[in-house]
Amino acid sequence: MPIYLGTFLIALTTLALEITLTRLLSVITWYHLAFFAVATAMLGMTAGAVTVYLKPNWFTPEKRSLNVAKAALGYAVVTPISLIILCFTPIVFQFSLISLLMLIIATTACSLPFYFSGIVITVALTQYPLPIGKLYASDLIGAALGCLLVLGGLEILDAPSLILLCAAIAVLSALSFAGQQSLKLRYWGIGLLILLLGATLFNATTGSLYPFVVKGRMEQNQYLLDKWNSFSRIVVFNRLNEAPKLLWGASPVAPQKILPIHYMTIDGEAATGVQRFSSPEDIDHLRFDLTNIAYYLRPKGGACIIGVGGGKDLQSAIAFGHQKVIGIDVNPIFIDLLQNEFRTFAGLADHKAVTFVVDEARSYLSRTSDHYAIIQMSLIDTWAATGAGAFSLSENALYTVEAWQTFFNRLTDDGIFTVSRWYDAENLGETGRLVSLAVASLLESGITQPADHLAMFAIGNLSTLLVSKQPFTNQELTQLKQINTDLAYQLIMMPKTPPHHDTLKEIISVSSLAELRNVIADKPLNYEPPTDDNPYFFNMLKWQTLYPALQLQAGANAGVIGGNLHATLTLISLIVCLFLLTLITIIIPLLFKTLGQAGQPQGVAPTTDVFHALGKRYILISALYFSLIGAGFMFVEIALIQRLSVFLGHPTYALGILLFTLISSTGIGSL
Incomplete structure (x- = not known):
């Protein structure tokens, strides 16, 4: 039972963090980075799975639960660190070495928590002598509920606070895996849990941690209001401006009327304002x-x-x-x-x-x-x-x-x-x-x-x-x-x-x-x-x-055409960056292992023997099979989200409900 619970909790917090990062990145950078959180999550989790494959001696039966618990604690520790890095890192897309460095830092920060959750989930699904159907169901049902956590959580908390809560949930997963094996780890886990829950509550009430660099500009904390929900962040500035007028397309003959206006931004960029209206004269302009x-x-x-x-x-x-x-x-x-x-x-x-x-x-x-x-x-x-x-x-x-x-x-x-x-x-x-x-x-x-x-x-x-x-x-x-x-x-x-x-x-x-x-x-x-x-x-x-x-x-x-061009070039840059990181963290280590250049513990067959035993063709066909299943899942998901948003009234509802339905149905089907 503790293994099922630990798998459920780490899957829940992983998907919740992935979706919340999409919301945070939409504020820090631009809408075309919606896929960036998903891509970095997949990169990190795959790197974690590769680590399990390359280091089987870390997860022998006597070490398995303790090291999995440590990996879950690693997720809990690096998540707040990654959050701080993202809030302070200026992500500006220009063709320069500094811009590339900032992008690599942001990519690494996004990927780190998922690296540790990748280790936990891979070991849970492949190393424990438990029914795989039940383990897989725990994983997917937890992930499905993670979708609902984001939809409800962002109505109550801001994105940074919800990310801190995700880290706290990972501690509960670590405690579930650890069981009674390490009293010291349990003490550390309980202390970290209290610290993270306190940080979540403190930030939710004070707003101390927020994106300091938004769209490449320093953000000044001069807000009257700062409100988040599952698809936007609305900031109302506390300064009451005495502006000539609030007109989007002002006529040259418009009266130069001075009016009090509170300006607002949506995700740090799209601007609007609320102006005083107490008499017909206030709006005649x-x-x-x-x-x-x-x-x-x-x-x-x-x-x-x-x-x-x-x-x-x-x-x-x-x-x-x-x-x-x-x-x-x-x-x-x-x-x-x-x-x-x-x-x-x-x-x-x-x-x-x-x-x-x-x-x-x-x-x-x-x-x-x-x-x-x-x-x-x-x-x-x-x-x-x-x-x-x-x-x-x-x-x-x-x-x-x-x-x-x-x-x-x-x-x-x-x-x-x-x-x-x-x-x-x-x-x-x-x-x-x-x-x-x-x-x-x-x-x-x-x-x-x-x-x-x-x-x-x-x-x-x-x-x-x-x-x-x-x-x-x-x-x-x-x-x-x-x-x-x-x-x-x-x-x-x-x-x-x-x-x-x-x-x-x-x-x-x-x-x-x-x-x-x-x-x-x-x-x-x-x-x-x-x-x-x-x-x-x-x-x-x-x-x-x-x-x-x-x-x-x-x-x-x-x-938006300038932003459209910028988005396209940015996507190309990100794809190149992600490809390089994938090459370094996944493909090259696997090639070395395949060539027999990584040591194996006693009793474990070398990778080349496994390839010869199963046949390279069989392995390649299997990899292609599962890759196509994943691609098909994503194609269906994206198309249904676009369609359902019209009927449900908002794409965020479509995202949450659809992902919950697809993932939970898959989990139930695995039982």
Whole structure:
């Protein structure tokens, strides 16, 4: 029984740590490192398994339990050390020796705990004379519950505190394996357990240990609030700024009003703010924001805001006179802030027109029967990893043809869907893909002249696209031109005024999906309209045209395309780094062992004899068999996470529930 319990606990803490590291790395670096925690975990555990293979004399029956307990304690000791290293190490991706050194340090820090858990799990599954089915079930059921620990734990604790708790759980595993063999080890284990639990409680209440280097910059602990959950970290700065205005696309003629604003960041980068709203005068300046241009055409009829953030878009709808404003946000922290800490300051929770909904917008709108004159989605993106893959953003499900058809269905007969994204006049980038998505969505809805339903305006590095359910009337076009003149915006396109950019002109001129695909097929960037089967709106690079795309976007200064390029190069760098570490820690030691250059204890057959006995072909086929099982498992997992996130309302729920179901089912099946 102690062996089963020890295996259960080490598997639980291993998977919980792996997922929590994904959350921490998303804050420290960028969303495209979602796979990095998984890769380093696999690297560390494989290195641990190789150690067991190379050093069988460490795990003979008389030494086995004691050394396994020591390995579990090693996990508990190095986990806080790795956490401190990650919090203080600047991970900046540049082509320099210092950057490479920092990356190697971070990779090693991430891998170390899993090296020790790899030793424990390998010995538990291969060395104990117990039913393998029951041992495997203990391992997998523990791992499955580790998924749920993260989902629940990050609602209560911050990521560093949860990592410290994972270390404490490893001590319990060590005590289970040790049994009564070593009184000294038990004393050390109990002392370490008390220390780790105390550190967890202390950090959870004081926030003393936090990421000091975020996105390559020193983080200053000047927070009013620092809140974590299973998919984000929201920081509210304690300094109350007296800012001229909180406008994403400010008109040059906007009034220079001074307002108190609390700025916030999501995972250290994506910024928003909450501004005071105590009277209509406090929000009147929002009429001069490009993101709100659709309200001039539809000042009444109800508004639905996708992505509440600090509440600015809700305040905008109120400023234009809407009597029914629904704010939907997948992140409960934002709505909790507006309903509690900033209830009076933001003036939204008590406003009679406002209703908050905590849900994934697409999921909610597919269930409701309400219709809105305006559905607004302004700059909805974060750099947060969801765990579904290296290029997963929690907002990907909002930028697909199927999602936009859902939004169209929730518009009134004359409703407008307005989307604001980053814009670069010199590099079409995401603007082209946004327009392509709009055109495809209109075509799928049975509209054969999509250009009659589209209008786009820009100011600086921001653009706003209006997608009307009905063709724009002559009166509306005249009104839009007048607004554009009065507020000094830049007209990109509208009916009877085609865009100057040739690619945009080609995209909006199509009358079928086949024609659209032909138009965008030879472009250097991927302008293919995303679908639920391929939802990665923000991943615009084509491997076959990577070099031309790099040249085209070399001067890009707006939007996610620069981050997309950076992410791709970073992934390549990480793959190279992980390959080198795998070569050094796994492949080379195994080659030496295979060639008979490692000593064997008495009574253990040399590795070469094992190869001859089983046959190299048999071993290679077996390795290929299990590798394909693992690859197939990951392919199924990633695809199901992407699909289930739409139905469950959030990719994190999909990750936790799916992993729990898959792993626990596998564990039960092994009994």
